[in-house]
Amino acid sequence: MKLKVAQNISTLVPYPPGKPIEELERQYGISGSIKLASNENAWGPSPKAVEAIQGALQNLHRYPDGSCYYLTQSLAGKIGVKPEEIVFGNGSNEIIGLLIAAFLQPGEEVITSHPTFLMYQKLVQVQGGRNKVVELTQNMHHDLKAILGAVSTKTRMIFFDNPNNPTGTIIDKNDFASFMEELPEDIIVVLDEAYVDFVVPELRIDVLAYIRGKKPVAALRTFSKAYGISGLRLGYGIMDVEMADYINRVRQPFNVNSLAQVGGVAALEDEAHYRMTLQKSRDGIAWLSREVTKLGCRPMGTHTNFFLIDVKGDGKKLYEHMLHQGVIVRPMKAYGYPNYIRITVGRAEENQRFVEALAKSLKELEYG
Numbered sequence: 563m564k565l566k567v568a569q570n571i572s573t574l575v576p577y578p579p580g581k582p583i584e585e586l587e588r589q590y591g592i593s594g595s596i597k598l599a600s601n602e603n604a605w606g607p608s609p610k611a612v613e614a615i616q617g618a619l620q621n622l623h624r625y626p627d628g629s630c631y632y633l634t635q636s637l638a639g640k641i642g643v644k645p646e647e648i649v650f651g652n653g654s655n656e657i658i659g660l661l662i663a664a665f666l667q668p669g670e671e672v673i674t675s676h677p678t679f680l681m682y683q684k685l686v687q688v689q690g691g692r693n694k695v696v697e698l699t700q701n702m703h704h705d706l707k708a709i710l711g712a713v714s715t716k717t718r719m720i721f722f723d724n725p726n727n728p729t730g731t732i733i734d735k736n737d738f739a740s741f742m743e744e745l746p747e748d749i750i751v752v753l754d755e756a757y758v759d760f761v762v763p764e765l766r767i768d769v770l771a772y773i774r775g776k777k778p779v780a781a782l783r784t785f786s787k788a789y790g791i792s793g794l795r796l797g798y799g800i801m802d803v804e805m806a807d808y809i810n811r812v813r814q815p816f817n818v819n820s821l822a823q824v825g826g827v828a829a830l831e832d833e834a835h836y837r838m839t840l841q842k843s844r845d846g847i848a849w850l851s852r853e854v855t856k857l858g859c860r861p862m863g864t865h866t867n868f869f870l871i872d873v874k875g876d877g878k879k880l881y882e883h884m885l886h887q888g889v890i891v892r893p894m895k896a897y898g899y900p901n902y903i904r905i906t907v908g909r910a911e912e913n914q915r916f917v918e919a920l921a922k923s924l925k926e927l928e929y930g
Contacts, residue, residue, distance in 0.1 A: 601757075605790065648798055652822075670692065698726070710745065728897055730757075730864030730866045730870065778802065846910070859873050868906045876927075877894055
């Protein structure tokens with residue numbers, strides 16, 4: 563077969579999916595493993611969301627509401643925006659792609675950081691744009707000064723994940739204000755706030771003020787983390803009404819399935835489950851940080867439900883060693899941090915098992 567494929571597509575490296583737990587257990591001959599590698603909600607979805615989804619199963623023969631009307635109304639009231647300022651997507655990933663499709667032309671530039679969420683650069687390449695990548699600072703923060711220095715007449719968009727994945731760091735809101743003052747008015751700034759729920763309110767950037775300001779700003783959020791419905795793929799963007807109108811022109815009809823919509827409405831209504839998730843996540847991070855420090859490792863501060871750990875040795879080898887104990891973490895070599903692993907906070911029993919497995923692996927690998 564002879565296929566004529568554009569170079570930006572033929573050179574694109576697919577996003578690397580993780581193996582299912584069942585396949586890892588088969589491969590390593592283990593059972594009862596725990597997964598602390600994908601920044602998922604350890605406490606699962608709201609029981610109210612599960613109940614609402616179960617009640618909607620009988621209507622699967624109907625197309626979903628293409629406008630997400632009830633979900634939009636519920637969310638708009640909760641976060642204090644106009645319904646017209648919200649665009650829903652099949653995960654916030656889709657909103658990233660829609661922004662790039664609507665506002666980036668081939669040859670134009672998008673600035674991102676490294677390491678950061680991989681899909682920004684991949685979707686820019688799909689569109690035929692040019693990626694400009696700026697390294698994080700030595701303390702693992704977005705380098706705002708270097709990003710300003712990278713801006714050119716071809717720069718169209720800048721993506722920030724705030725908090726950053728995989729480092730868990732955030733942008734200081736005063737530094738961001740100074741950055742925005744210096745930035746040209748025709749560059750779109752996208753704040754990916756997938757983990758913003760875990761950030762204490764006083765440290766958050768007031769994105770609504772920027773969205774309603776003079777410069778184009780969009781915020782991305784998700785139901786996958788604090789709300790625990792990753793499997794339904796539900797995310798959204800908050801942006802100026804004019805920007806949202808253009809996004810809706812390129813958005814596919816029925817892009818958010820009916821189960822995600824009813825589950826999202828119910829999740830928003832379950833404030834108790836949401837608060838429990840945040841509190842247990844913060845408590846778990848604090849406990850884990852203390853325990854890994856006792857083992858001679860260096861935990862990094864975080865504003866998310868995950869954090870980096872300097873294991874004082876080869877993180878990939880440690881990952882493999884822990885896999886044999888049925889504990890799945892994320893090695894950071896591919897992100898430029900070979901001595902680090904990233905873990906997601908789990909339930910108390912999962913956290914305890916992780917610490918025990920880490921201690922065993924560190925001893926047997928003679929790290930520290």
